[in-house]
Amino acid sequence: MNLQRLQQLHTYLWTLPQASGDKRAEVLLYGSAPLLESMDGKVLEQIAHVAALPGLVGAAMTMPDAHWGYGFPIGGVAAFDADQGGIISAGGVGFDISCGIRCLRSNLDIRDAAPYFNQLADRLFATIPAGVGEEGHINLNPKQLDQVLLGGAQWAVKQGFGDAADLDYVEENGCVGGAVPGNVSELAKKRQRGEMGTLGSGNHYLEVQVVERIYDNVTAQAFGLREGQLVISIHCGSRGLGHQIGTDYLVMLAKAAGRLGIHLPDRELACAPVKSPEGRQYLGAMNAAINCALANRQILTHLTRETFAEIYPQASLETLFDISHNTCKEEQHEVDGKTRSLHVHRKGATRAFAPGHPKLPAHYRDVGQPVIIGGSMGTGSYILAGVSTNRAFASCSHGAGRAMSRNQALKQWDGRTLINDLERQGILIRTRSMRGAAEEAPGAYKDVDQVAEVTEQAGLARRVAFLRPKVCIKG
């Protein structure tokens, strides 16, 4: 990205000045100069297009890990007021609706657990269906699938997958309202039949990590974290059902926008007013997909616990938090001193409620919402906490963000060699796809340390702990 096109507002906040004739709202870009320089210029183009959509409140924003996506940039945040003609966009949510991370904290210490990591990696790889073409062991009939879409993780717990205590630490207590299974196509439901309890592929993973560094002792204590402790992060989403809803509605909303008189700078922004029949229809389907993702991560949590119990009979895995990063949610936010109900799109961005927010579980209310910035399989991840200085509709970075394309990564790395190199560094990778491993090479991602540090310095969230990967099941 060419920084000369931007105006720096402070060290970690930039804007794109309006040109004469521009009919768009403000654009704000969070990040340091090096992070912004490393971004493709398309990020700026895409977020400027978002700023021209109807009913936008405040600015269209990008987070420090932003990169070129489709529709919205990945790392894009935008809030719309339905009462002011505000829109909902399928391209602002993405195909992998409610993709997110479930983080589990264990009572295990690296010193005791490390001798069994090879055994653990093999058992997790055998138990967790991962990668393209892999199906799960749960087959649901149409009526049961509708119950998943209405009940989310709460449905999964009722079926015996995990504990009711998990739900306190899942966004919306594991079940979002407003889901309408009837708005989900038959093909979407058929695609999901064999995919409950599966990880998927691409950047999805199940990782066993060690807490290597604590930045904030008080918050770490509230989150139940200490150095040397093992934690598990499960990164996946709504699988085939979400993908199909995304594809169904992208085309439907692209056609609706024209019919409803919305001028789109690019068709990839396919959207409709929240209050239009098309907007409401997508909202109902998207909420169903969110519940599907929450149920999926709950099932994977259960499978992970069963596997850990085989290797470490004394293991206890508690849910630290479960957060989604591809959603549009109706939330209350204060704008110019008034509380307004807004539809906040977070495309590759995480919600980060500040301390005191009423939606936070009691244990975390004094310290803020846990936020997870997932890094690559060779570097590490961060746990952060929401802060009151956040002016991005309580949003922050979700990952390291890609630094190069998948094609470039394929040319630069060989999957098998990479896995062997990582094993020498003490990181065990299990995957069925050497192509996938090469595309996900640590070097293909931005420096996660820099992203987390800038996220903190920009006032979006504060660092609590750094997690180093030890075992990674890649999709």
Added chain:
Amino acid sequence: MSSSYFEHDADIRIIGRGLTMEQSFEAAAHAVFAIITNIETVQPVIVVALEFEEPDLELALVVWLNLILGKARELGMVFSHFYIQRQNDHWHAKAAGEKWRDGLDRGVEVKGATLTMLAVKQTGPVWESRCVVDV
């Protein structure tokens, strides 16, 4: 008929080329499934017939790619051979392949075709169909 890939940060931009618009659609489908597996090793033993209505050429490309991706996932299959024909706004298609089995290379799951960088156009004698697919 040929296909290729172009740079995109997070996802993959595919291009299908052919002497007819339909051939370029078939080449684009080939490009998509070559991300998922080594398509040369997939036997076309099961043929699936598909059809859809779409007057807009560019949206038809997206609908076509998403239809075969959805059908493949529904049936637990991977496709290697593609055929599509347009009759006014109606599209008749066939995709052939086999069920996933040991020995088939596991590439990367393609979630769907997007409207980003979407174009269907003729340059000289060659038709090109392109878009970004989400992986």
